[in-house]
Amino acid sequence: MSSHVVVLASTPEQADDTYYSAQQVEHVLNGKKQHLKQVQISLLETNMGLEASDLFGKSSPLHDVYVSKKQTRKTELLELKSELEYEIDNFQKLLAKKLAINEMGESTILTTAHAIRFYQEIINEVKMKPLKLLYKASRDGFQSKQFHTKCDNQGATVTIIKADTGAIFGGYTSAAWNTTVMSQFAYSERAFLFSLVSNSGEERFKKLNQLAPPNSPSQGRSIYSHSRFGPTFGGGHDLYICSNAHENTGSYCHPNTYADFGKEYLAGSYKEWLVKDIEVYSL
Structure with missing residues (x-):
């Protein structure tokens, strides 16, 4: 299964972000968050399918094939979920840098996501x-x-x-x-x-x-x-x-x-x- 996810950088410092505006980074970040929600829903559906099969489908000749496919699907979804969470964290840090609030990355009060929202909704003006x-x-x-x-x-x-x-x-x-x-x-x-x-x-x-x-x-x-x-x-x-x-x-x-x-x-x-x-x- 191909996730088609491009990992930007391990840390904001490693990213050559010269050509990216804050608006572009935010757009991509929002897309990643939406993708993560879809993956979480798919993972929930896969787990429900496995549970239902274990409870009611063991007598079916399709059971073993079905479970094998669902287990493979679950593994792929968990890997994709981890990749997206990793990317979202990196993109949030990059956006904080673009918004010139990266000093808040050391905050023990606000998360990076909170710091970005704080900028956008509270102190932007x-x-x-x-x-x-x-x-x-x-x-x-x-x-x-x-x-x-x-x-x-x-x-x-x-x-x-x-x-x-x-x-x-x-x-x-x-x-x-x-x-x-x-x-x-x-x-x-x-x-x-x-x-x-x-x-x-x-x-x-x-x-x-x-x-x-x-x-x-x-x-x-x-x-x-x-x-x-x-x-x-x-x-x-x-x-x-x-x-x-x-x-x-x-x-x-x-x-x-x-x-x-x-x-x-x-x-x-x-x-x-x-x-x-x-x-x-x-x-």
């Missing part, structure tokens, strides 16, 4: 340059001082947080984090929060935009920089990450400046949750 990982709490430390040392005065950033509830969420700001004074609000016209994955595992990839109209008391409170706080958004605070949030349950979500879907929407709980990791990227 605001990304100005290739993403660069500035801060990773599990690597650099969870203290607020370490966050500000890595992220202050770095321009536009996106913060991605994973809570111990399983929820993945965060926020974007074009205003820089800045603790030259102990605490201060800053306004970013295009700032937003986002929920990527709920605490129940639902993939949302939803933006929560600012609600405050011009000249309202809440305007100017897109982010809050405080030397003793981690990344903090909104005047509620809508999203507050405390220092040492991996062992301190002081972090919370209290909607005020951004769209209100309830205190539990982002993390799965208003408070009393811990942070598994934080990643901050410049863009």
Whole structure:
């Protein structure tokens, strides 16, 4: 059985992708995913046929020939399934490279597939340059001082947080984090929060935009920089990450400046949750 599958490269670095656009890679990737679904359906049908034959067809003279053919078919489908999964992984990495988000390939919060969707649905309209990982709490430390040392005065950033509830969420700001004074609000016209994955595992990839109209008391409170706080958004605070949030349950979500879907929407709980990791990227 010929699968007609061309393996692009073992790693994105080995691929000469000069002539391929992100749109072309995405088109091929989507085709591979659809092919994989078809193979999975065929594999399911083959397994069902084998089970039915074992239960009800052993007395038939066709049984042995049928089982032999189905077993061969099953082996071929399993091989093709493995090839497609391998290719999909490579194409996802290549697409991430094309979209200039390949630094997210080292993320322990987002899979490559999630990183691509994050780019396409969340930050595509605001990304100005290739993403660069500035801060990773599990690597650099969870203290607020370490966050500000890595992220202050770095321009536009996106913060991605994973809570111990399983929820993945965060926020974007074009205003820089800045603790030259102990605490201060800053306004970013295009700032937003986002929920990527709920605490129940639902993939949302939803933006929560600012609600405050011009000249309202809440305007100017897109982010809050405080030397003793981690990344903090909104005047509620809508999203507050405390220092040492991996062992301190002081972090919370209290909607005020951004769209209100309830205190539990982002993390799965208003408070009393811990942070598994934080990643901050410049863009």
